[in-house]
Amino acid sequence: MSMPRNVFMSPDAKASALPDANKMECEVVVTKNGESAIRDRLSGETMHPMGPGLESRIVYLEPSRLEARLREGGPPLVLLDVGLGAATNAIGAWRISESLPESARKLEIVSFEHDLSALKLALHPDHRAAFGYANAADEAHVAATAIVDVGHHETKRTSWRLSFGDLAHAIAHEPEGRADVVFWDPFSRTVDPAVWSSKTLRTLRGACRDGVTVHTYSAATGVRAAFLLSGFAVGVGRSTGLHGETTVAAMKPADLETPLDRSWLTRLERSSIPFLPDVEEPAAAMTFIRELPQFQAD
Ligand SMILES: C[S@@+](CC[C@H](N)C(=O)[O-])C[C@H]1O[C@@H](n2cnc3c(N)ncnc32)[C@H](O)[C@@H]1O
Numbered sequence: 003m004s005m006p007r008n009v010f011m012s013p014d015a016k017a018s019a020l021p022d023a024n025k026m027e028c029e030v031v032v033t034k035n036g037e038s039a040i041r042d043r044l045s046g047e048t049m050h051p052m053g054p055g056l057e058s059r060i061v062y063l064e065p066s067r068l069e070a071r072l073r074e075g076g077p078p079l080v081l082l083d084v085g086l087g088a089a090t091n092a093i094g095a096w097r098i099s100e101s102l103p104e105s106a107r108k109l110e111i112v113s114f115e116h117d118l119s120a121l122k123l124a125l126h127p128d129h130r131a132a133f134g135y136a137n138a139a140d141e142a143h144v145a146a147t148a149i150v151d152v153g154h155h156e157t158k159r160t161s162w163r164l165s166f167g168d169l170a171h172a173i174a175h176e177p178e179g180r181a182d183v184v185f186w187d188p189f190s191r192t193v194d195p196a197v198w199s200s201k202t203l204r205t206l207r208g209a210c211r212d213g214v215t216v217h218t219y220s221a222a223t224g225v226r227a228a229f230l231l232s233g234f235a236v237g238v239g240r241s242t243g244l245h246g247e248t249t250v251a252a253m254k255p256a257d258l259e260t261p262l263d264r265s266w267l268t269r270l271e272r273s274s275i276p277f278l279p280d281v282e283e284p285a286a287a288m289t290f291i292r293e294l295p296q297f298q299a300d
Contacts, residue, residue, distance in 0.1 A: 025117035030129050038132035040088045040120045045193040049120060052242060054090040055134065061248050062185045062217050063094045065240055071107070071182070072099060078108040078161075080180045082209065084169055085187040086115035088124040088133060089149070092162065093142050095185075099160040100141065111162040112176065114169040118150050125150065170202045176209040184210065186218035191225065191278065198225060199280040203232035212253050221247040223270055224278045226262065230291050231281065237261045255296040267297050 026042040033039045037053030050057040063069075072079055083092045092113050099109035115121075124133040125146055135143040145162060148155035153164040165172040169188065184206065191198035198220075206216070217239065218225070229236045229251045237258030239248030255261040270276050270291065281287050291297070 024119075026119050028119045028123045030123060030132070038129065040123060042120070042189075045189055047189045047193055049087045050090055054088065055094075057219070057242065058090045058094045060240055060242050061219050062091050062187070063098065065248075065250060066183045066185070066215055066217055068095055068109075068183060069098050069102070072102055072109060073106050075105055076107050078110045079182045080110045080112070080211075082173070082176070082181045082184045082206075083111055083113040083187075084173070084185060084206075085189070086113035086118075086121060086149075086164065087187065088120045089113070089146050090124075090133070091185045091187060093134070093146060096145060096160055096162060097142055100157065102159065104158075106159070109160045111160065112165055113149065113162065114165050114172050116167055116169070118166075121146060121150055170196060170205060173202070173209055174205045178208055179211045181210045181214055184214065184216040186216055191220070191222070195279065198228060198278060200228045200231045200278065201280060203228050203234070207233045210253065213257060214253055215257060216251040218249050218251075221249050223273045223276060225249065226266070227270060227276055227281075227287070227291060228278050230294060231277075231287055235261060235294075235296050261296045264297055267292065 027044050028040050028042055030038050031041045031048060033048070033051055033053045035053045035056070037055060039048050039050050039054055041048040068081070081095055083095070086092060092111055095109065095111060123129060125135070125143060127138070130138070130143060137143070145155040149162060149164050153166060155162045165176070188194050188197040196202060210216070216229070216234065219242070221239070226236050226249055229249070234251035235253065235255040235258060237250045237252070237255070238260040239250040241247055250258055252258050271288065277284055277287055
């Protein structure tokens with residue numbers, strides 16, 4: 003995570019009907035490129051340290067082809083927004099959906115979060131302009147405020163629901179096989195090891211439909227291996243200035259622009275820490291991955 007240049011202290015959070023879980027202590031910081039971002043003092047992690055707008059666009063909104071997929075028309079597109087945080091990703095998706103004509107697919111956003119303090123801070127009058135809200139009457143501000151206050155918001159084109167609580171548990175309670183797109187944006191695996199486990203990713207896979215794409219900032223070998231062990235095909239995501247490569251997962255390699263190939267397999271085999279800690283039988287895991295269809299092609 004990059005070090006912020008300036009730090010503004012958190013003002014009082016607005017009261018909400020939803021419980022405050024106090025998992026974070028949030029403050030607004032200015033990132034290297036001059037954008038405001040939210041940092042959690044407890045974990046020391048900054049949300050979207052490249053700058054929220056830029057990172058959201060490069061890692062999530064553009065690679066998921068959200069706008070094009072919505073424009074195709076058809077049944078509602080279901081987006082799982084894992085780690086609502088300051089809602090930069092969710093609001094980016096919401097704004098895309100709201101900008102489209104009636105003929106486009108409707109968007110259903112389900113945001114997972116166990117502490118609303120980052121979003122409350124981004125919506126605060128002192129900070130909302132820096133987080134892209136024109137004023138309190140801005141429709142996106144109204145929608146995000148409803149998420150904080152009552153946990154859901156609905157327009158003709160876009161429904162948005164908060165699933166409040168531990169995300170692994172919450173995803174297990176989502177209907178099976180419905181998600182078309184996943185923005186996987188929790189804190190890092192150092193802070194949140196359970197969230198990045200193969201077990202949690204298997205639960206996520208259960209909530210996904212054929213054709214899903216899952217987007218995440220991490221390109222760690224252990225994380226990619228965990229996605230593979232959970233039944234996803236895994237590919238290289240767009241490079242960002244800060245993180246280098248990112249990762250995209252899907253149900254099958256054909257849905258990926260750049261599936262990992264045998265050169266990545268070699269990297270895995272040579273890695274000193276190839277797997278996340280919840281992999282109990284590394285030798286069996288290595289064999290399983292070696293035999294996956296995506297590594298059989300020339
Ligand atoms: C990197 S931030 C997300 C940034 C966000 N996607 C955005 O666009 O602003 C990670 C978020 O995940 C949430 N989180 C971390 N672990 C969680 C868990 N086990 N259950 C639910 N939420 C969790 C944190 O509270 C934090 O708000």
